[in-house]
Amino acid sequence: MKKLHKFFIPIEIFLLFVIVCRYMEDRLMDKLTHVTAEYFKEDERTVPVSAEGKEMEQGEAKKVALTFDDGPNECYTEELLDGLAAKGVKATFFLIGKKVVESPEIVERIFQEGHLIGNHSYDHVNLNEMSKEAACEQIKKTNEEIKKVTGTLPEYLRPPFGSFKKNLDSDMNMIEVLWDIDPRDWSVKNTGKVVNRVVTNVQDGDIILLHDEYATSVAAAMEIIDILKSQGYEFVTVDELIFE
Numbered sequence: 001m002k003k004l005h006k007f008f009i010p011i012e013i014f015l016l017f018v019i020v021c022r023y024m025e026d027r028l029m030d031k032l033t034h035v036t037a038e039y040f041k042e043d044e045r046t047v048p049v050s051a052e053g054k055e056m057e058q059g060e061a062k063k064v065a066l067t068f069d070d071g072p073n074e075c076y077t078e079e080l081l082d083g084l085a086a087k088g089v090k091a092t093f094f095l096i097g098k099k100v101v102e103s104p105e106i107v108e109r110i111f112q113e114g115h116l117i118g119n120h121s122y123d124h125v126n127l128n129e130m131s132k133e134a135a136c137e138q139i140k141k142t143n144e145e146i147k148k149v150t151g152t153l154p155e156y157l158r159p160p161f162g163s164f165k166k167n168l169d170s171d172m173n174m175i176e177v178l179w180d181i182d183p184r185d186w187s188v189k190n191t192g193k194v195v196n197r198v199v200t201n202v203q204d205g206d207i208i209l210l211h212d213e214y215a216t217s218v219a220a221a222m223e224i225i226d227i228l229k230s231q232g233y234e235f236v237t238v239d240e241l242i243f244e
């Protein structure tokens, strides 16, 4: 009997340890839930204010812009255009000049369907590592190729890698557009992760960066649209976001 008792003591200590751990875990979770609730309560108290400093009307749509870099892509851009048309969403496409030359019919479709077209350099190069002349040439050649298809010179420029070259935008008389949310879709190539990274971080007025080069990114864009529409977001092009 004494032997048996000796055997049970470690088990009793272990069970006691487990019970204490569970209790501590419950207390910790209560605390975290409380902190999160307080955080959102704080957030609710913030009155939304528009650019003019007025309080926003109840129900005024929050705006967000989907932007797609590195196209046109022969495999995925048209699939994306089909999806955007079906959902009645306009987006912004920052195109690579040499790909415009390869697939002008896709560029024509982007333009005809009312999306905004911007410049993403001719060869997808780091403009900041080039001479001023070479960087300007990258932008100029791309603008000309886009104009050959659409009849319109692009006004918006997104430098590859977000690598800003000082004064290039003013020298080229263009408006530089970067982004607020980058889910790194080109790296993760996972629809669920891309969607999650966007919808958990997005705020009114944000510009979202995606690439119409991957099936996962096209699928993510469709899910992002559905989720954010259900949260009251309206999808606009970059010019509408900046100037309206």
Ligand SMILES: [Zn+2]
Binding pocket: 069, 070, 120, 124, 160, 161
């Ligand atoms: Zn790019």
